[in-house]
Amino acid sequence: MLLLPKKVNASLGDKDYGYKVEQYVKENLLAKSLHPTCYQNNPGFKQMIQRTGVEFQSHLAFKKADLEQRFGLYQSIADQLWSIERLQSVDSIT
Numbered sequence: 001m002l003l004l005p006k007k008v009n010a011s012l013g014d015k016d017y018g019y020k021v022e023q024y025v026k027e028n029l030l031a032k033s034l035h036p037t038c039y040q041n042n043p044g045f046k047q048m049i050q051r052t053g054v055e056f057q058s059h060l061a062f063k064k065a066d067l068e069q070r071f072g073l074y075q076s077i078a079d080q081l082w083s084i085e086r087l088q089s090v091d092s093i094t
Protein backbone atom coordinates (compact mmCIF):
# COMPACT_ATOMS: atom_id res chain seq x y z
CA MET A 1 0.00 0.00 0.00
CA LEU A 2 2.54 2.50 -1.21
CA LEU A 3 3.07 4.50 -4.38
CA LEU A 4 6.64 4.86 -5.57
CA PRO A 5 8.20 6.05 -8.82
CA LYS A 6 8.34 3.17 -11.30
CA LYS A 7 12.16 3.04 -11.34
CA VAL A 8 12.42 2.98 -7.55
CA ASN A 9 9.76 0.31 -7.25
CA ALA A 10 11.49 -1.81 -9.91
CA SER A 11 14.88 -1.44 -8.25
CA LEU A 12 13.51 -2.66 -4.92
CA GLY A 13 11.87 -5.65 -6.57
CA ASP A 14 11.37 -8.58 -4.22
CA LYS A 15 13.79 -7.40 -1.54
CA ASP A 16 12.53 -7.87 1.99
CA TYR A 17 10.63 -5.13 3.78
CA GLY A 18 13.50 -4.41 6.19
CA TYR A 19 15.65 -3.34 3.25
CA LYS A 20 12.86 -1.46 1.49
CA VAL A 21 11.84 0.62 4.52
CA GLU A 22 15.37 2.05 4.67
CA GLN A 23 14.96 3.21 1.07
CA TYR A 24 11.53 4.72 1.70
CA VAL A 25 13.17 7.50 3.74
CA LYS A 26 14.29 9.01 0.42
CA GLU A 27 10.79 9.06 -1.06
CA ASN A 28 7.52 10.93 -0.59
CA LEU A 29 6.15 11.71 2.88
CA LEU A 30 3.70 8.82 2.85
CA ALA A 31 6.57 6.42 2.14
CA LYS A 32 8.88 8.13 4.63
CA SER A 33 6.26 7.81 7.34
CA LEU A 34 6.91 4.07 7.46
CA HIS A 35 10.37 4.75 8.92
CA PRO A 36 10.93 6.11 12.47
CA THR A 37 13.30 8.88 11.31
CA CYS A 38 10.36 10.61 9.63
CA TYR A 39 9.13 11.55 13.09
CA GLN A 40 12.42 13.14 14.16
CA ASN A 41 13.24 16.77 13.38
CA ASN A 42 10.17 17.11 11.21
CA PRO A 43 8.03 19.79 12.88
CA GLY A 44 5.75 20.34 9.87
CA PHE A 45 4.84 16.67 9.75
CA LYS A 46 4.26 16.56 13.50
CA GLN A 47 2.05 19.65 13.29
CA MET A 48 0.03 18.09 10.49
CA ILE A 49 -0.49 14.95 12.62
CA GLN A 50 -1.70 17.08 15.54
CA ARG A 51 -3.91 19.27 13.34
CA THR A 52 -5.59 16.40 11.49
CA GLY A 53 -5.54 13.70 14.15
CA VAL A 54 -4.44 11.19 11.52
CA GLU A 55 -2.53 8.49 13.38
CA PHE A 56 0.68 7.97 11.42
CA GLN A 57 3.00 5.29 12.77
CA SER A 58 6.33 3.88 11.64
CA HIS A 59 6.62 0.18 10.81
CA LEU A 60 10.00 -1.52 10.87
CA ALA A 61 8.27 -4.82 10.13
CA PHE A 62 5.16 -5.31 8.06
CA LYS A 63 2.97 -8.11 9.35
CA LYS A 64 -0.80 -8.47 9.14
CA ALA A 65 -1.39 -6.10 12.07
CA ASP A 66 0.86 -3.49 10.42
CA LEU A 67 -1.08 -3.83 7.18
CA GLU A 68 -4.36 -3.37 9.01
CA GLN A 69 -3.05 -0.30 10.84
CA ARG A 70 -1.76 1.19 7.59
CA PHE A 71 -5.10 0.52 5.92
CA GLY A 72 -6.77 2.41 8.76
CA LEU A 73 -4.39 5.31 8.19
CA TYR A 74 -5.27 5.47 4.49
CA GLN A 75 -8.95 5.23 5.32
CA SER A 76 -8.62 8.11 7.81
CA ILE A 77 -6.84 10.24 5.20
CA ALA A 78 -9.53 9.48 2.62
CA ASP A 79 -12.31 10.24 5.11
CA GLN A 80 -10.83 13.68 5.74
CA LEU A 81 -10.09 14.44 2.10
CA TRP A 82 -13.56 13.47 0.94
CA SER A 83 -15.60 14.67 3.92
CA ILE A 84 -18.77 16.59 3.10
CA GLU A 85 -17.62 19.49 5.30
CA ARG A 86 -14.29 19.78 3.49
CA LEU A 87 -15.86 19.53 0.06
CA GLN A 88 -18.45 22.18 0.97
CA SER A 89 -15.72 24.50 2.24
CA VAL A 90 -13.74 24.04 -0.99
CA ASP A 91 -16.87 24.61 -3.05
CA SER A 92 -17.59 27.87 -1.21
CA ILE A 93 -14.11 29.18 -2.07
CA THR A 94 -14.60 28.83 -5.84
